[in-house]
Structure formats: structure tokens, C-alpha cells
Amino acid sequence: MDTIEKAVGRMGDKKPLGNTGSPARAAAGTVPPAAQGAPSRSDSRVLDIDLNRLLEKGMIIPSMGRSQIAEEYRHIKRPLLKNVLHPPAGMADNSNTIMVTSALPGEGKTFTAINLAMSIAMELDHTCLLVDADVERPSIFSTLGIDYAGKGLIDYLVAEDFDLSEVMFRTNVPKLTVMPAGHRHAHATELLASEGMRALLSELAQRYHDRVIIFDAPPLLATSEARVLAGLMGQIVIVVEAVRTKQSVIKQALELVDKQRITGMVLNKARTRQSHDYYDYYSKTEK
Numbered sequence: 001m002d003t004i005e006k007a008v009g010r011m012g013d014k015k016p017l018g019n020t021g022s023p024a025r026a027a028a029g030t031v032p033p034a035a036q037g038a039p040s041r042s043d044s045r046v047l048d049i050d051l052n053r054l055l056e057k058g059m060i061i062p063s064m065g066r067s068q069i070a071e072e073y074r075h076i077k078r079p080l081l082k083n084v085l086h087p088p089a090g091m092a093d094n095s096n097t098i099m100v101t102s103a104l105p106g107e108g109k110t111f112t113a114i115n116l117a118m119s120i121a122m123e124l125d126h127t128c129l130l131v132d133a134d135v136e137r138p139s140i141f142s143t144l145g146i147d148y149a150g151k152g153l154i155d156y157l158v159a160e161d162f163d164l165s166e167v168m169f170r171t172n173v174p175k176l177t178v179m180p181a182g183h184r185h186a187h188a189t190e191l192l193a194s195e196g197m198r199a200l201l202s203e204l205a206q207r208y209h210d211r212v213i214i215f216d217a218p219p220l221l222a223t224s225e226a227r228v229l230a231g232l233m234g235q236i237v238i239v240v241e242a243v244r245t246k247q248s249v250i251k252q253a254l255e256l257v258d259k260q261r262i263t264g265m266v267l268n269k270a271r272t273r274q275s276h277d278y279y280d281y282y283s284k285t286e287k
Helices: 002-009 051-056 068-085 107-123 140-144 153-158 188-192 195-208 224-230 247-252 275-285
Strands: 019-021 097-102 125-131 169-170 176-179 211-216 237-241 262-270
Touching: 019 169, 019 176, 019 211, 051 195, 068 107, 068 211, 068 262, 097 195, 097 224, 097 247, 107 125, 107 140, 107 211, 107 237, 107 262, 125 275, 140 153, 153 188, 153 195, 188 195, 188 224, 188 237, 237 247
Parallel strands: 019 262, 097 211, 097 237, 125 176, 125 211, 237 262
Antiparallel strands: 169 176
């Protein structure tokens, strides 16, 4: 797409991470409890992701076989994980912190953040922490089908004596942990720009060597919080909606972000004939 190519051109030699088309049904039926790997209900620190709900939305789940959406995110995550293991010259030290954002609302950043986190959680050598950092309009938990309205990221930054474990929840996806946004706050931007946030990022990034942290951040042109977060992250992925997003909007968004932190762009809701032919081949050979 000409608009996207021009935008990527402003990023020097950085390339788009990949394309994602409109979600397709990955498999028929529902996910049995054994496939979901559901933990004991007596463990109050474990939250159950509604995997059937994600499957119906055409999103990635651990039991999914080879599918178009799963393969697309395998391509998208590979350069990100390469940078985690071997950060290139000039990249921030915390390359395992990855911010997923967009220029405008509605381009698919939360869809991308969740799918990316799910795909990384399926890696043999990595675990993933998914943080809802869109503190004004959090949607990670509702998308995952988790009914939770308690403390989260913002509450941790406000409190003086707060155990981090209170806002980190294991899930029924074994290698995926989630952190909610927490309660809304009038000074959310200042909290995210604070030394407390920097200390939190350092703690999250360094405690476990195999951890990758995905932040679902607000759109860059919609809130000041996104620009603050962008200055703290090791890598940034910008989601662009095919056809809808104009070149001028992409330019505005790129100007707000340190180019050294941008790993690439994901073209969302794109359809290409080539991708359908490719996955038709797999669907036929696996029967």
C-alpha cells in the first residue's frame, strides 16, 4: 500500500513487521477444558482467559494449529524476539519491553497486543507479561473475557506501600501473565512519567531473563500518556489500519516517537491474494 510504504520510508531502513488480515475462524467448535489447561479454581491468583471467546473472534489461542493468523504473528514476533536476545547498536537496554500502539483509536492495537502476547507465550524459551497501559480506555481484560475491575498499574504507581504481586495475575495460558490498568486517575500522565514507573519497568524487565513485556498503550495522537510511555520502552510497534490511515496521520505519529525505538509497523486488516493461496495449501495438506 503506497501510504504505508511512504510512512515506513521515513523510518530509514526499518521494515514493516508484517500484515494481518481480517480475522478468520481458526477452527470449528469450542476449546475443551484439557486444551485450555484450566488451573484449579482454588487458586485465586489465576485468572481464566475465555479461550473460546478469543477463538470466535479469530484470535490466537495456544491449542490452535497452523492457521493464517498464527503464522502472521509468528512472522511479526521473530524480529522482536531477535532484538530481545541480541539488541542492535543504539537500542535501549530494556529491549524486552515492547509497546504496541497506533496513531488513532480503532486501528487494532489491542487485537495486535493480545495476539502478539499469545504467540510469544507459546515460545519454548520465553514467558510473556501483558500489561494494559491504555489507562483511560483499558480493554485487555474485557477482550480476554476476564471480569475484573480491581487494582492495577495506576494503583501501584499511586500507592507508597504496594506489593507488585497484587497486580500481576497468572492465567490459564501457562506462560502468560497479565497486569490490568487499574483505576482511572486525573494525573495518569504524570504517574507514567514518574521515577516510580521507571523503577517498575526496570523491575519487570530484569527480574526474569526469559520475560517479554507487551504494553498495550494508548494511540499516539489521542493521549499524552502514549508519548510518555514511548520514551520508556525498548521497542515500539505501530499498528496501521489498511486503507483507512492517511499518510499525514502516520507522519504525525512517527514524529512523536524516537526512531531508534521503533522496531516496525504492522499493517492490520489487510487482504492479499498471496496469503490466502499460501494457507489454502496448508489446509489441504493437513487433511
